[in-house]
Amino acid sequence: MAPIISMKGVIKRFGQFQALRGIDLEVTEGEVLCIIGPSGSGKSTLIRCINLLETYEVGAVVVDGILVQEDQSLQAVRREVGMVFQSFNLFPHLSVLRNVMLAPMRVRGLTMLEAQKRALELLNRVGITEQADKYPAQLSGGQQQRVAIARALAMEPKVLLFDEPTSALDPEMVGEVLDVMRSLAQTGVTMIVVTHEMGFARQVGDRVLFMDGGLIVETGTPEKIFDAPQEERTRNFLKAILQH
Amino acid sequence: MRLIDTFFNARVFIETLPLLWTGLLVTIELGVFSIVLGLVLGLGLALLRLYGPRFLQILARLYIDLFRSVPLLVLLIVIYYALPFVGIRLSPFAAATTALTTVSGAYTAEIFRAGIEAIPRGQFEASMALGLSWRQMMIDIILPQAVKVVIPPLTNNCINVMKDTALASVVAMPDLLKQATQAQALAANPTPLISAAVIYILILWPLVLLVSRFEKKMKVGTR
Ligand SMILES: Nc1ncnc2c1ncn2[C@@H]1O[C@H](COP(=O)(O)OP(=O)(O)O)[C@@H](O)[C@H]1O
Numbered sequence: 001m002a003p004i005i006s007m008k009g010v011i012k013r014f015g016q017f018q019a020l021r022g023i024d025l026e027v028t029e030g031e032v033l034c035i036i037g038p039s040g041s042g043k044s045t046l047i048r049c050i051n052l053l054e055t056y057e058v059g060a061v062v063v064d065g066i067l068v069q070e071d072q073s074l075q076a077v078r079r080e081v082g083m084v085f086q087s088f089n090l091f092p093h094l095s096v097l098r099n100v101m102l103a104p105m106r107v108r109g110l111t112m113l114e115a116q117k118r119a120l121e122l123l124n125r126v127g128i129t130e131q132a133d134k135y136p137a138q139l140s141g142g143q144q145q146r147v148a149i150a151r152a153l154a155m156e157p158k159v160l161l162f163d164e165p166t167s168a169l170d171p172e173m174v175g176e177v178l179d180v181m182r183s184l185a186q187t188g189v190t191m192i193v194v195t196h197e198m199g200f201a202r203q204v205g206d207r208v209l210f211m212d213g214g215l216i217v218e219t220g221t222p223e224k225i226f227d228a229p230q231e232e233r234t235r236n237f238l239k240a241i242l243q244h
Numbered sequence: 245m246r247l248i249d250t251f252f253n254a255r256v257f258i259e260t261l262p263l264l265w266t267g268l269l270v271t272i273e274l275g276v277f278s279i280v281l282g283l284v285l286g287l288g289l290a291l292l293r294l295y296g297p298r299f300l301q302i303l304a305r306l307y308i309d310l311f312r313s314v315p316l317l318v319l320l321i322v323i324y325y326a327l328p329f330v331g332i333r334l335s336p337f338a339a340a341t342t343a344l345t346t347v348s349g350a351y352t353a354e355i356f357r358a359g360i361e362a363i364p365r366g367q368f369e370a371s372m373a374l375g376l377s378w379r380q381m382m383i384d385i386i387l388p389q390a391v392k393v394v395i396p397p398l399t400n401n402c403i404n405v406m407k408d409t410a411l412a413s414v415v416a417m418p419d420l421l422k423q424a425t426q427a428q429a430l431a432a433n434p435t436p437l438i439s440a441a442v443i444y445i446l447i448l449w450p451l452v453l454l455v456s457r458f459e460k461k462m463k464v465g466t467r
């Protein structure tokens with residue numbers, strides 16, 4: 001089966017600095033890939049190259065058979081690739097319900113009623129039904145992030161990208177977001193999750209990828225990466241993490 | 245008593261009131277026209293300056309800087325008295341609206357730009373990641389938030405445009421000030437002028453208070 005995402009030789013520079021130093025990666029449909037690695041290693045940059053929130057100098061990314069580039073096809077790619085951000089990025093001037101309804105109406109052409117029905121179902125699924133008419137600022141961080149997940153899901157994307165979705169949350173709210181993501185993983189949607197939650201990566205990930213210095217250092221099953229890492233750098237990173 | 249008879253003469257006031265009223269209508273018409281057109285022009289210029297092709301960005305910037313530098317009175321006189329030499333003859337109303345809109349557009353462009361730039365990157369990224377087109381992103385997400393941020397400075401600009409309409413009297417525009425000066429000449433008494441000043445204040449004071457309220461609210465909001 002052809003991979004749903006394929007990155008070939010992607011190099012990303014910020015000025016002189018190389019944030020990605022040649023990334024080759026294939027993700028198969030339905031896979032849950034967890035990306036771990038120290039801060040500044042290029043994890044965010046990597047997943048942002050997939051939907052071209054970050055442009056790159058060298059290399060190519062293909063999503064679902066479409067080359068990702070700055071032309072008419074870009075919106076077609078972005079329709080199929082949902083993204084959940086560390087800082088939620090909900091639209092503060094729209095109610096929770098409207099946040100979830102907007103893109104399906106504008107981009108997928110759903111009617112107001114269809115979009116509302118879908119939004120209510122999804123809000124129910126992430127446990128936010130009660131707050132549908134509130135505004136994002138009235139919600140807790142955990143609730144906001146669950147709305148953000150519902151907003152991404154409303155587009156029925158083939159791929160979901162998560163960029164440290166629990167890093168901005170108070171500790172007591174991490175669990176509720178991870179629970180939603182865990183149940184998502186069982187639906188068969190392809191997920192790429194940048195995370196510092198090693199427990200989640202181990203339990204939910206089909207595959208774990210360790211990055212350092214803009215390179216993929218090592219990738220394999222959670223057992224392989226967490227219990228028998230091959231690379232010195234992976235071992236040092238895990239040791240440092242586990243000491244906390 | 246002589247002072248009151250001179251400056252606040254009731255008989256003169258009542259006699260010239262109809263004249264002042266027609267002047268006031270012209271002033272309001274001129275102000276509202278110029279404000280609305282200036283808002284449209286300003287938004288267009290701000291978008292060009294931020295997102296247009298390179299050379300249009302430079303042109304927009306040039307326009308904005310140029311028309312914030314030129315005195316409005318000078319521009320108005322150029323439009324009304326100099327343009328006829330190249331065959332462009334505008335009515336007083338058209339000349340005044342053109343001058344006011346041209347300058348107000350430059351100021352509102354900068355206000356809108358500041359508003360758009362105040363919207364966090366994450367809002368743009370979330371919109372793009374959802375597959376919204378640039379146009380949809382602007383209309384549904386960015387501009388509604390940006391406009392909310394800039395309502396106080398926009399109101400301030402409205403006040404300025406309203407005040408500046410008085411300059412139109414120099415191109416024989418029968419606005420409030422022009423009618424007041426004429427009434428003064430007819431009545432040989434300055435009461436109409438005083439009345440005009442009071443009317444300007446009565447229109448603009450509420451707007452000034454509104455801006456102060458906004459500013460207070462902002463201070464509370466940001467703490
Ligand atoms: N907009 C930017 N401008 C300059 N440097 C950047 C920018 N974004 C990221 N970087 C740099 O690129 C590197 C990788 O960043 P990032 O992908 O955010 O790392 P991670 O998500 O793994 O913490 C870091 O060293 C960071 O400082």
Ligand SMILES: [Mg+2]
Nearest residue numbers: 043044045164
């Ligand atoms: Mg990051």
